[in-house]
Amino acid sequence: MxxxxxxxxxxxxxxxxxxxxxxxxxxxxxxxxxxxxxxxxxxxxxxxxxxxxxxxxxxxxxxxxxxxxxxxxxxxxxxxxxxxxxxxxxxxxxxxxxxxxxxxxxxxxxxxxxxxxxxxxxxxxxxxxxxxxxxxxxxxxxxxxxxxxxxxxxxxxxxxxxxxxxxxxxxxxxxxxxxxxxxxxxxxxxxxxxxxxxxxxSPGDEARVRSLTSSRARLIDAFESERRRIERDLHDGAQQRLLRLGMTLVTAQLELDHDPQAARPLLAQAADEARAALAELRELVHGIHPRVLTDLGLRAAVADLAAGLAVPVTVAMDVPKRLPAPVESTAYFVVAEALTNAARHAAATEITVTGAATADTLTIVVGDNGKGGADPARGTGLTGLADRVDALAGTITLTSPPGGPTALRLELPCSE
Known part of the structure; x- marks a missing residue:
């Protein structure tokens, strides 16, 4: 406390x-x-x-x-x-x-x-x-x-x-x-x-068990939907590019035996298709887990999120050391969703992200001066994230009276 x-x-x-x-x-x-x-x-x-x-x-x-x-x-x-x-x-x-x-x-x-x-x-x-x-x-x-x-x-x-x-x-x-x-x-x-x-x-153990059971059921459904989305993106995007790349390389190989000069444009085309496929795969992986979070940690990843918004964002994160990967990932996606909601739906002109990690708890508060009235039940995207937070025995609290301001508070246990 x-x-x-x-x-x-x-x-x-x-x-x-x-x-x-x-x-x-x-x-x-x-x-x-x-x-x-x-x-x-x-x-x-x-x-x-x-x-x-x-x-x-x-x-x-x-x-x-x-x-x-x-x-x-x-x-x-x-x-x-x-x-x-x-x-x-x-x-x-x-x-x-x-x-x-x-x-x-x-x-x-x-x-x-x-x-x-x-x-x-x-x-x-x-x-x-x-x-x-x-x-x-x-x-x-x-x-x-x-x-x-x-x-x-x-x-x-x-x-x-x-x-x-x-x-x-x-x-x-x-x-x-x-x-x-x-x-x-x-x-x-x-x-x-x-x-x-x-x-x-507060809810007792029996309520926490019920909440955890329902959260895990929703997580299973969400993971299954995410798996199908990734398969669809791979099939419609990177897989098609890789197929075209293979066909181009086969055509270039056939041309090399008869007309090496005609194979040059095909090889250049194959190089372009390989770069495009690689970029698409990187974008797909970025949606699953951002590289900056893996390499530099939560504070740098939140700063990178803030830099990509059109609304001014003030970030004050006191996280001196790396946290467990599930904690960093969950906190990152909660902050990302909160920033997206504030920028797109709240008509906010100023957003603040404050956070601190103690020996056993990570606390992050995302606030904005927007119009308020946010409700997770109306599709703000926080319900699925709340399930991920529940799975880690954390809490997520949204305060958003009509007229604002809005504050989202996340608490996650972060002991090893």
Whole structure:
């Protein structure tokens, strides 16, 4: 998680970053949603009973899966499987037999009790300097304003000036202390809360198995279609050129026995056909796996993609070493598809590609300032790529509200 990494690497710089604001917002909204869970879960149990309770409580975990975006993480996917048939009865049967439903209920119970108490205590603990200061101010204002009866007016004026100085200085110290304590306290609470939410609200092993099975089935179909395309391209293109090359060489060989001068144009024609066939084969292989990716790696391959677009592309890739070949290939084709969509369909005037590889994860974000509204279901070409990402246990998230901007985030495990 990026917040945990920022806190670990630079704990002092963490206080002046945007992470404390995000974590405080997550904890504050957690108090609100925790109170909702505390109030609504018993009502849903009484009103809906065992049968209808999943219907009545489902909006709360759905909101929690989206709320985790405050921590800089992509919204969690829906872990529930799609019912085999339409209708409320089939939906209820699927929900009751789905382990994710009971993980959600366990999360709501914890959220409305333990997590709610932790969030409230965290806010009170972080606000301790401000509360102590306000308590001191309240005690000061309720004390005798005139001081001892024997005090002279000058002494009283000096005392008043001292009190003003103490109030201003105390306010500054209280604000600084509150900011620092809130930053660290809410960050730790948000990290713990977010980890529990990911554990209980994300798809479980059974959902990942279903997704992987369907992804592999789609990959098999895609590979079969790609194999037929390559065979068709070879048959209609390079194979025909090679046949013509062979016929030209045979004709030239026959002419060499009778008229060597007449064979010269045929040999030149054969050389041209050989170069054309070689170029076509190279183009075909480039579509399967680009040579620059094989020779120079992902960063150079993405820069080569960016240079070939008419739209200005800013590339900032921090990938210091070569990654496993399947990871590089999958990341390359995801970026290529995202850049193509941004240039052709989004009417973007600026595209950015940022990426970094840690010890075990490659993260790439492709963003553009286009019109947005991208939807993989409408044929953006990302569905097949998402299957390749699933096969590597990675995630791909597309955020594209109408009006833009669009951001595609790819995460791939890259450990050897």
């Amino acid at each position: 990026e917040m945990a990494e920022a806190l670990r690497r630079a704990p002092l710089r963490f206080v002046v970053s945007t992470w404390p604001l995000r974590s405080a917002t997550y904890v504050l909204t957690g108090v609100v949603s925790g109170l909702l869970a505390l109030a609504w879960v018993p009502v849903a149990l009484v009103v809906g009973g065992y049968v209808l309770m999943p219907v009545l409580t489902s909006p709360l975990p759905a909101a929690e899966r989206r709320r985790i975006a405050l921590l800089g993480l992509p919204a969690l996917p829906d872990p529930h499987r799609i019912p085999a048939r339409a209708g409320l009865v089939a939906w209820l049967r699927a929900r009751h037999t789905d382990a994710a439903t009971w993980r959600e209920l366990a999360y709501l119970v914890l959220h409305g009790s333990v997590l709610l108490a932790v969030n409230v205590v965290t806010l009170l603990l972080g606000s301790a300097p401000a509360l102590v200061y306000l308590s001191g101010v309240a005690n000061l204002t309720t004390s005798q304003p005139g001081g001892p009866a024997s005090a002279t007016p000058a002494t009283r004026a000096d005392a008043a000036d001292g009190q003003v100085f103490a109030l201003v200085g105390g306010a500054v110290l209280a604000m600084l202390g509150t900011a620092v304590l809130l930053s660290y306290a809410t960050a730790l609470a948000a990290l713990a809360h977010g980890a529990l939410a990911r554990l209980l609200l």
